[in-house]
Amino acid sequence: MACLDFAASEIEVLKYLLCSYDVRLNADVDLADVIICRDNSRNLSKPAIKISRQPEPNRTIETTNNEDGIVDLPYDLIGECLARYERAMEPRISLRYRLITRLPIQYNTLPSSIRSRFLKMQKIDADLSKHLRNEIARRTLINAFGHLGFSLRRRRPPELLITHDIDSERGLRRAEAFHKIEEGLRITSTWFLPSDDYPISRTDAEELGENSRIGSHDVKHDGRLIHIKTHDKLVERLMSSKRRLETIFGREVSCFRSPLMQFNRKILRALGDAGYKCDFSIPCWEPVHPTTMGGFGIESAQSFEIDNVIEYPLTLFQDHQLLNVLGMSTQKAAKFILEQAALIRSFDGDIVLSVHPDYKFSEDLPRYRQLLISLQEMQNSDIQRAAPPLITGDF
Numbered sequence: 001m002a003c004l005d006f007a008a009s010e011i012e013v014l015k016y017l018l019c020s021y022d023v024r025l026n027a028d029v030d031l032a033d034v035i036i037c038r039d040n041s042r043n044l045s046k047p048a049i050k051i052s053r054q055p056e057p058n059r060t061i062e063t064t065n066n067e068d069g070i071v072d073l074p075y076d077l078i079g080e081c082l083a084r085y086e087r088a089m090e091p092r093i094s095l096r097y098r099l100i101t102r103l104p105i106q107y108n109t110l111p112s113s114i115r116s117r118f119l120k121m122q123k124i125d126a127d128l129s130k131h132l133r134n135e136i137a138r139r140t141l142i143n144a145f146g147h148l149g150f151s152l153r154r155r156r157p158p159e160l161l162i163t164h165d166i167d168s169e170r171g172l173r174r175a176e177a178f179h180k181i182e183e184g185l186r187i188t189s190t191w192f193l194p195s196d197d198y199p200i201s202r203t204d205a206e207e208l209g210e211n212s213r214i215g216s217h218d219v220k221h222d223g224r225l226i227h228i229k230t231h232d233k234l235v236e237r238l239m240s241s242k243r244r245l246e247t248i249f250g251r252e253v254s255c256f257r258s259p260l261m262q263f264n265r266k267i268l269r270a271l272g273d274a275g276y277k278c279d280f281s282i283p284c285w286e287p288v289h290p291t292t293m294g295g296f297g298i299e300s301a302q303s304f305e306i307d308n309v310i311e312y313p314l315t316l317f318q319d320h321q322l323l324n325v326l327g328m329s330t331q332k333a334a335k336f337i338l339e340q341a342a343l344i345r346s347f348d349g350d351i352v353l354s355v356h357p358d359y360k361f362s363e364d365l366p367r368y369r370q371l372l373i374s375l376q377e378m379q380n381s382d383i384q385r386a387a388p389p390l391i392t393g394d395f
Helices: 008-018 077-089 095-100 112-120 133-147 169-184 202-209 231-249 265-273 319-325 330-346 365-380
Strands: 035-038 048-051 070-073 160-165 190-193 213-216 286-289 294-296 304-306 309-311 351-354
Touching (some): 008 077, 008 133, 048 133, 077 133, 112 319, 160 169, 160 365, 169 202, 213 231, 265 309, 286 319, 319 330, 330 351, 330 365
Parallel strands (some): 035 048, 160 351
Antiparallel strands (some): 286 294
């Protein structure tokens, strides 16, 4: 495809929307099969998708196929997507978060109940279906290609990724029970550990590292990563964690998730320079994000590449939000997760789960095992887009 009449930032968003699909941006219009352009473009000699400058409507408006090799998209899909994308890349950090994470003591020395109470005081926006606007934009764009006779397919099938953040030594002690369940189900999970917060023994490393991936969870779980201003200091801190974990576990550490899901473009750039290949730090949507003290996310459920790092959005609400903020039982949380997973898969999204061994699922291992079995069944079945959520097991 080729692009006409778009700024560089808008082309970046187009690449983000189409990153997972077998399509290539061509600088030479004459060599492209499809042109994506603004609705004021004239004299188009190839199949084209014209994008209006009208604002995004409150209701769904169908794409118009003119039957002349031109498809009209009736609102500014690219501009609206760009605005959401830029808000996600540069989140507005709340004053409360700044104050708490600049205390002379590490923030997580405060009892978990008090930290959760701070989040509960904020407006909670827990309806994921209302926060997939970028996925809706992606689908609209893919359907426009289809109207022109080009069926775009994903480069790889949607994935099921099971991840864990080990925030404390207590979590490390509980991690092996999760690990055994996952080994029994032949699941290769990813474990994110801070490199300098608590001791990780050789035995811990051998047990946890077997048949799993190890990722960095920063140097310390202190929430201060986002306060670092200079690129060199960010790279130094991220590289320090990577190298120490590689020494402990005796393998390459190539993925990262920041504590408290701290995220911005500056951190992402530093990750690439520190040698990381992928990041799991941005939520698709989180009801009360700690750094913003409000709902926050990229509003999409497919991985994308930016600054040479592959970004995997956390597509399901993490267990802390469900258990500690929304006050769910493990039974209700498991059912909620499966409903969200079915919604994500209806958009061909990756199902990315984050469960902390520090929290209640470690006390309800049968429920956790059944949750994984249900997610595996969902992954392995051919779910139609319009199908209702698939929920199995005794929830």
